[in-house]
Amino acid sequence: MSTVNNAISAEDKPAKDNIFQVIIASSVGTLIEWYDMFLAIILASVLSTQLFPNDGSSHFLETLAVVVSSFMFRPIGSLIFGSIGDRIGRKYSFLVSLIMMGAATFMIGCIPTYEDVGWFAPILLLVCRIMQGLAISGEYAGAVIYVAEHAPAKKRGFYTGFIQATVPIGLLLCLSVVFLTKS
Incomplete structure (x- = not known):
């Protein structure tokens, strides 16, 4: 019986050590994606002067509409990447x-x-933002599922919470970069 317990605990140990690598990798991907999303929203006024005609009118709202369009494609991305994850594998879907x-x-x-x-x-810009909207929904869902699959059964909620915590960290990082760059 002790050899069975030793074998089980030896198998659980690498999984515990590995969960932190999985959380970090998943969190970094999510952090970068939300950083980019917030950066595009915060700098929409700058983008509008570069990507639209300089005809005296403000194209700020058009730029925000293009940036926000990625949110409309998230449900579609979730369906696409969820299907890919079920058919081919979640790790492959996450990487794609x-x-x-x-x-x-x-x-x-x-x-x-x-x-x-x-x-x-x-x-x-619109095409790229649509691509990002499709991708971020697949990445975010994939990150949560990937962490949940590697987490111990009684700590899945705790460990997957780290993925959600990277959203405000992305905002703070974005604001810091904009503040430092402007000053």
């Missing part, structure tokens, strides 16, 4: 959503200004 989010974020940084490409600039 992370890569998709990273690619969309990188592409946003590469969008030329309105002066360079005209109306193609806000259209590119």
Whole structure:
């Protein structure tokens, strides 16, 4: 009987150590995604001057509409990535959503200004934000599920709470970067 208990406790030990790596990896992905989302909202006034015509009118609301459009695509992304997770595997779905989010974020940084490409600039921003909306819903759900699957049975709620805690941390990080950059 003691060999069975030793074998079980030896198997549980790596899972406990591994849960912190899973939480950190999942939290970092979520943190980066929410940081980017908040950054786009906070800097919408700057984006509007770069991605829309400088015709004397404010394109702030149009920019906010483009940025917020990613929220409308989250339910669709959850369905897509949930289906992929069930058919192919949650780890694969989680990784694809992370890569998709990273690619969309990188592409946003590469969008030329309105002066360079005209109306193609806000259209590119819209396409990238839609990609981010699809990806963030898959990543967020995937992160929570991934942590829950690796957490001990009696601590799943506690450990998955760390994923939700990264949202306000993303906001604080975003505000800090904007504040430091402007000052």
